[in-house]
Amino acid sequence: MWGDTPPEYLWYDGKMTPWNDANVHVSQGHIFAHSIFEGIRAYWNDEEERLYIFRLKEHLDRLYRSIKLMRMTSEFKIGQVTSASSEVLTINGYKEDTYVFPTVFFDPMVYLNKMIGPTHMFIHTFPHASKLDKPDGASACISSWTRINDNILPARVKCWANYRNSAIAWTDASLKGFDETLLLNSRGKICEAPGACVMMLQNGVVITPPVTADILESVTRATLIQIGREVLGLEVVEREIDRTELYTADEIFLCGTGAEVSPISSIDNYTVGAGGIGPVTEQFRRAYNDIIRGIDTRYEEWRTVVE
Ligand SMILES: Cc1ncc(COP(=O)(O)O)c(C=O)c1O
Structure with a gap:
């Protein structure tokens, strides 16, 4: 897991899913080599008491370029993933700088000459403070x-x-x-x-x-x-x-x-x-x-x- 504290929910294949229920079988644990992802940050504004996701559109545009380049397809449209990225932050109730990590992976049962087509997607979130106030070289x-x-x-x-x-x-x-x-x-x-x-x-x-x-x-x-x-x-x-x-x-x-x-x-x-x-x-x-x-x-x- 990335981050010290697991979120209550992940968005997994279209549903808000409790952390402990978002599983893949141990035999399929090598999925990371079969996947693409995005690393996005949401920043907390103290005065306005709200989170801003930074350049969500550009990150999701790149996610969909990654999907295309790696010959993947997704049942989810970019608009759905845009909404889901906000919703997963809201449902977990963050009031601090937080990472948003959409990941798209092939069913690991696909073999190397058939790595094309449908995928699963999840969006994982975790608190992660900015280092901008500690600019050590x-x-x-x-x-x-x-x-x-x-x-x-x-x-x-x-x-x-x-x-x-x-x-x-x-x-x-x-x-x-x-x-x-x-x-x-x-x-x-x-x-x-x-x-x-x-x-x-x-x-x-x-x-x-x-x-x-x-x-x-x-x-x-x-x-x-x-x-x-x-x-x-x-x-x-x-x-x-x-x-x-x-x-x-x-x-x-x-x-x-x-x-x-x-x-x-x-x-x-x-x-x-x-x-x-x-x-x-x-x-x-x-x-x-x-x-x-x-x-x-x-x-x-x-x-x-x-x-
Ligand atoms: C290899 C590599 N280069 C550059 C970057 C910076 O990319 P971005 O500004 O889109 O986060 C990243 C960040 O994830 C990276 O992993």
Whole structure:
């Protein structure tokens, strides 16, 4: 299970289902390699006393791109899953930052040459506090493991099988004493972290690898590109990045639904900037925090109010 406290209910194949009744048989426990998912956050606004789901539409659009790409079909329309995502938060009564995890999986009895067609779907939720108020810099290394490429598995969507590549790289880095790692793609260019995208600042310009660099098509990356340009008035460029560019970057940060805006303070033991959170990363952190919680009321279309 993800999260310390199980929710009372999951949404499972169209029904609100008590936690203990949402089962698959032990013989089918390998479903994760047969599944795709989304990681979505709902943020609590203290003053308004309500939850906002952040960029639900974009996450569910990607869920349905994952379904298509992995040759799955679902009996549930995107509108039903949109409503179910709010309803499962309401029924569990959350009043804190919470994760929403829709997962779609094949019946595990399908064999490798028949992995096509109908699926099951569940939406699992669990409280998970934002780390945006604790912006400590992380140490990172360049991984000796290469990121899967688009001709191996589609890194652009959230397919659980991709995360074996993430896990082997991150565990390796962690055993070597680093908090984080960045993988190169098969062309030897900077790709992404095991669970987040990367941005660097050089001479006042924000630079991030393009969506053709074998990265996940990250919702947060797209959000920060827009915030960088429209809110912070920065130049943001999507282009390939060499590893040695990171060694002399002024600032580096990871971004993602889980990572939010997370500064990197060293890379392969090269100190990044002054070693803490850089001033531009700090601007992104504040702007992102205010927008996700609806403190900054712009970009209303990015927030779904949980009624
Ligand atoms: C491999 C990978 N890259 C990037 C991201 C960031 O994506 P998003 O901003 O859509 O959460 C994630 C987050 O789940 C991820 O797992």
